[in-house]
Amino acid sequence: MTQVLEHAWPYTAERVDGELRIGGIGVRALAAEYGTPAYLLDEADFRARCREWLDALPDGDVHYGGKAFVCPELVRWLVELGLRLDVCTGGELAVGLAGGMPPERITFHGNNKSPAELRRAVETGVGCVVADSFTEIDRLAALAAGLGVRQRVMVRVTPGVDAATHASIATGGEDSKFGFSLSAGLALRAAGRVLAEPALELVGLHSHIGSQILDTTSFAAAARRMAGLLAEVEREYGVRLPTLDLGGGLGIAYRPEDPRPPSPAELVAALREALPGDVRLAVEPGRSIAGPSTVALYEVGTVKGRYVSVDGGMSDNPRPAMYGAPYTAVLASRESDAAESVVTVVGKHCESGDVLVRNIPLPGDLRPGDLLAVPASGAYQRSMASNYNHVARPPVIAVRDGAARVVVRRETEEDLLRLYP
Incomplete structure (x- = not known):
């Protein structure tokens, strides 16, 4: 039976x-x-969940959140399927490269990247570094200038959204070690700092409000605030940034009695409704694929x-x-x-x-x-x-x-x- x-x-x-x-x-x-x-x-399940995200966002970018779980063989699957990869340490970067992920499809996160990690990221040619502090912007600009390259950068923003999840995995509120505060004006200043550096290219804004979130309300609220910041950057600096990366965080069911989480298509629809039509959307699912x-x-x-x-x-x-x-x-x-x-x-x-x-x-x-x-x-x-x-x-x-x-x-x-x- x-x-x-x-x-x-x-x-x-x-x-x-x-x-x-x-x-x-x-x-x-x-x-x-x-x-x-x-x-x-x-493996069939993992691949199917990757395809669900790709189908939900055919005109955007799907980055697999490597911190959930990553190994070289899994990276090979991601490359074959057409996903990108997020890493947040030099070790995760090494695994991504060992699995054959093209460096231009890797985004490097982290609130305290060391000078050695930043150097390796720039020398390797990672597609984007997500800047998390003014200190990091200065370090990255000096590194890129010294190496004679122009590094693509996003600014990580703390949008002030308190997601309905455990405090240990909530990252979007005002009291967070991650990113630049939107309400305090630091995110706007950080965008200006990057734009002023000839060795850096500001390609978008990034936010991530937390993990194991089981409704779309918090995501949509963050999207609206980030869309407002995009408009502020354009008014202040005359630059229309092309990309908005709204991170990951979609939860999963751990037990049969747990509520069924939104599908990738449902989440993307909620994000799209909150954003201008000309913005390229990026997402970073990890748990919802690997879990x-x-x-x-x-x-x-x-x-x-x-x-x-x-x-x-x-x-x-x-x-x-x-x-x-x-x-x-x-x-x-x-x-x-x-x-x-x-x-x-x-x-x-x-x-x-x-x-x-x-x-x-x-x-x-x-x-x-x-x-x-x-x-x-x-x-x-x-x-x-x-x-x-x-x-x-x-x-x-x-x-x-x-x-x-x-x-x-x-x-x-x-x-x-x-x-x-």
Whole structure:
């Protein structure tokens, strides 16, 4: 018997005789070959979500937000599909280049780019640097002049929009470490500073109001304020900037009971309605592409009262411990007719806060060796993973049409010990 899973799961997720299958492969076979914990990346799902964004914005630019999750193989998919790439550190830039992303299709973000990172960006020929401070504008202008190039720049704006999301991932309010305040007039001054530098070319304005936002209202409010700033720049400096990058932040469903988020087409329509027709729109989806495409797979080690312990935890998914991010989990390796019990799924780390899923109904006959699957695990999990307690980070296994391959290998003890002189 086959049961198709929806909402928080990848497009190809299904149950066959009780076993979860992703990309046409059962989790028992994947666990036997690659071990657990592991991230199972549904390649067909990832590609389909990329195409949804491209279809929603055929006359604009879709930048994949690399901070959600990036590796060279994934970058190769982005290049093939025609997306651009956002990076915010020199390390992410290195991964993008290693995956073959043309540098002119890379945008470099970050609130504190080092002089070395800025130099590499300019020398590499990245398509755009998003300026985040007056100090950075001065540094970038001097670098570009010294290298004899004219660097394309956007100014990051803090539009003063408080998005309905957790405070740790809200970035558009007045009290933010990112960008130039619109209301204080700093964004307008920053645009003027860039325009005054012969080695810099101001190509647009940028804003990003936060992450895991599940309605279009905040996005539209930011778009209207940014459109007003475009008009101010034109009045003040006589320049009509061609591009407005409104960042990413569209949320996803982490559990079946979560509300269905707006589609890329619905969000783009809301943004378009708030903008002048001659502005080229750019967006930066990350979570909404990578998040639903990946399932985290764990093996149960012990069951003790209401605590079910698995072989991963806060080192491979810090989000529940950091800001209470909610997830679900299912018994993935077999069928069970046992009555459900409300349990808490915990990790193996020496922290009471090492919790993956709180108060979830799971079959009462859970036992060591069972496999649990956690959907919506593709964004900000492998990218934020750590080696806490000297635990090696899990692999990422791409699955598609019945075939599996490693795109990020599992770390080993040798990897960890290699750091010590």
